[in-house]
Amino acid sequence: MPRGGKKGHKGRGKQFSNPEEIDRQMRVQREMEAAGAEKGSGSESEEESSSDDDSNRKRSGVEGLIEIENPNRVSQKNKKVAELDVEAPKELSRREREEIEKQKSKERYMKLHLEGKTDQARADLARLAIIKKQREDAAKKRDELKKDAEEAKGKR
Template sequence: LNPAGKKGHKGRGKQFSNPEEIDRQMRLQREKEESGGAEKESSESEEESSSEDESESRKRSGVEGLIEIENPNRVSQKSKKVTEVDVSAPRELSRREREEIEKQKSAERYRKLHMEGKTEQARADLARLAIIKKQREEAAKKRGAVL
């Protein structure tokens, strides 16, 4: 039934809850908390320490209470005080900064060698210039001879 090249709809259609349903659910939840709160008040006078233990167990459910988990990949930002910062210490350059400096130095080295005529390109340029000078001299001689 689908035309060629058209894919069918994937996944479920989106379902939106209406505001009345959300309000009703929130009212029910509040009523549960209020009725539960009244029962807790009577039991709190008997056992205060047990409610503290319950709140801790709720915070750390499952294995979290048994094992201290620390992510080794997470780097915590340790801020230094201004007095602790050593300005005179050499700063480590990033890879990009090092490459940029190296690139500039090599370009400067090449330019210097090129000006001295020691590079292949400089030699080729000088040879081409010599040929052009000879051609111009010959053309000037011919013009001088014709006139």
């Protein structure tokens, strides 16, 4: 059941910032940082101060006061098509690696099995040898019985 019972949650609606207000605040912040950079050290080049502006601009609210190293908060950087390396070796996922490993081990086993080097192959070959011998014995018995039956007919 939603918060607030059957009628739903009675809370404030979301308030969105005005884009012009955000732009104004950003300009004021840049001006303050530029003024602070001029007072702090006059030997700083424009490249260094612009990189400081970028790092301070990204931090807003409490983040500017406290340095946080959160490994889970990673900003995704979009790569350009020119930067993509298509021919680079693609890293396989764990499942893909395990699947490939499983296939290779199966192939290895089948190769050894066909050569007769595995326990199961030896057991199969022994079983086949026993069956062949039984069939040969049965064939010999049948031949002997036929010969005996022919001799018995010939004597009558």
